[in-house]
Amino acid sequence: METQTPLPVTPRRRPSSPRVLLRALAAAMLVATLFVTFTPASLSRSLSDQLSLLLTPQAEGEFLPGGTSRPKIRIGIVAGHWGNDSGAVCENGTTEVDVNLRIATLVQQKLTALGFETDLLEEFDPRLTGYRAAALVSIHNDSCVYINDQATGFKVARAMSARDQNLAGRLEACLRDRYQRRTGLPWHNSITNDMTLYHAFDEISPDTTAAIIETGFLNLDYRILTENTDQVATGVVDGILCFINNENIAPTAVP
C-alpha cells in the first residue's frame, strides 16, 4: 500500500533540470576532450591546413596555399655615382658618392628586412638594362658649394619614360610627401634635365616605375645627411612603402 507523503514545503525545482545540465556538461567535456586530445591528428589534413591559413595573416605568409613560395616584390636602389665617379666633392673631403652609398645601403637593408627582394645598383650597373622591378629609386645629393640660403632641401623627379605615368606620378608624390614628413627638409623646386632625363630611366624596362631623389644639398643640409643618415634613409623607405602599399597622400600645396 502506498502512503501519501506530503509535498515538500521548499519550492520545487523544475524536474529533470539538473539531469539535462549534467548531460550538456558531459557532452561539452567530451567535445573539449576530443579537441584537445585528437586535434589536429583526427582532423583531415586539408581542414587543419585551412585553419592554419585562416590564422596566418596572408600578406606575411612566405608561402601561397599549395606550398609554392610567395613571389617577393623587387625594388632597385641606385647609389648615385657609385662605381663611376665621386659626384660633388666637399672641401673636407666628403664626396657625394660616399653619402649616396651610405643612404642607399641603409635603404636597401631596411627594405630587405621588411621582406622585399632588393638590388643595390651602381650608377651604370649592367643590370639596369631592361631592369624589371616594382620600383627603382636613384639616390643623389646636390652641390657641396654654398650657392645661397635657399639652396637647401630635396628634389624628386619621376621617369618620364615609364609606360604608366599614373604610377610614376604616384611614386614621385609618395617620395615627396613621405620624405618631407620624415626629414622636415623643404621641397626644392628646381628640377633640372639631369633629373628628368636621367640616363637610367631610358635603360630600365618601361614597365618599371622609377624616380630619382636628390636627398639634400651637401652644403646647407650637410649635418642631416651625414649625421642623421638613418632618418634620411627612412624617409626614402617611407616613400617607397607609400607607393608599394598604395597609401593615401595628403594633398600638398602647389608652390
Ligand SMILES: [Zn+2]
Ligand atoms: Zn649626383
